[in-house]
Amino acid sequence: MTASSTHHHHSASPIWEAHARAALAAQGSRAGGARQLVIAALAGQACCASAQEIHAQIAATGGATGIASVYRTLDLLHGLSLITRIDTGDGVARFEPAHPDGAHHHHLVCDTCGSVEAFHDDALETVIHTVADRVDFRVDAHDVVLRGACRSCR
Amino acid sequence: MTASSTHHHHSASPIWEAHARAALAAQGSRAGGARQLVIAALAGQACCASAQEIHAQIAATGGATGIASVYRTLDLLHGLSLITRIDTGDGVARFEPAHPDGAHHHHLVCDTCGSVEAFHDDALETVIHTVADRVDFRVDAHDVVLRGACRSCR
DNA sequence: TTGTTTGCAAACCTTTTGCACGTTA
């Protein structure tokens, strides 16, 4: 049994939040207000979210942040490999926490309604590592996106 | 022997070009000038290309086309599944001919120089189909992007 | 002729950047 379900594995990551804060501090970054809000929003999301969505969610919880700070924080976190960037094909970048243990999932994107679900598959990971070893390329990361119709749109 | 090399499989597709033209005609579309130029440019490309690149290449070969017509044609072709859309992660959509026999490849993207190479792997295709069968989602297409550093940037 | 396609320009959206002000350590 190599495959898990498509259910989300977590809807909030206090562990990741602490990890991210520590990594930033260790790197010499300061703990500004906008930065904290973005990290908290990322930690609280179930799957990937765009910069605009994170900005909106911060506003919805009473926070106030410039959109530029959201983009700058995402850029900073991504540069430190604290978040993963996902392109679901609609021209908008989405992000989600990158777990320190390397655990990650891939995405099912509905072409009709645009919803995104997560899935994980060990056999898929194994094959990708095999491919990564044989190509003349140093592979640091990989993305797999399955497109089609979700349960409700099907 | 399940895996092929990372070399490009074709640098021009007259077969695809005829196929695309026939599909458009069968569907009632007219053969306008811009449309022909975009189809010819797609047929002649080795791997995926963005709308802007296709537009530039048409200009380079003496053609003249409005960028809007390039986007409209790409949209039309994509809607008929005559081309595949690839997102390499830089926020620009890229396209390449979709072969009628379903043959396709995936991409290696260099995070340093942005170059894109193609690769194919049968085991990867098999695993993806297995995953597609088990998830609660109708999977119509899939994309795999491996990121890292190409030979020259490594 | 008649509906389709095209080109231009303007509009849209996401993302980036310059710069002055506010904040952290």
Added chain:
DNA sequence: TAACGTGCAAAAGGTTTGCAAACAA
């Protein structure tokens, strides 16, 4: 205080759309 972070507004792409002229069938 000295460097860093933030917000605003403007700029920079890429992509889409309205519309009148050009064109294919």
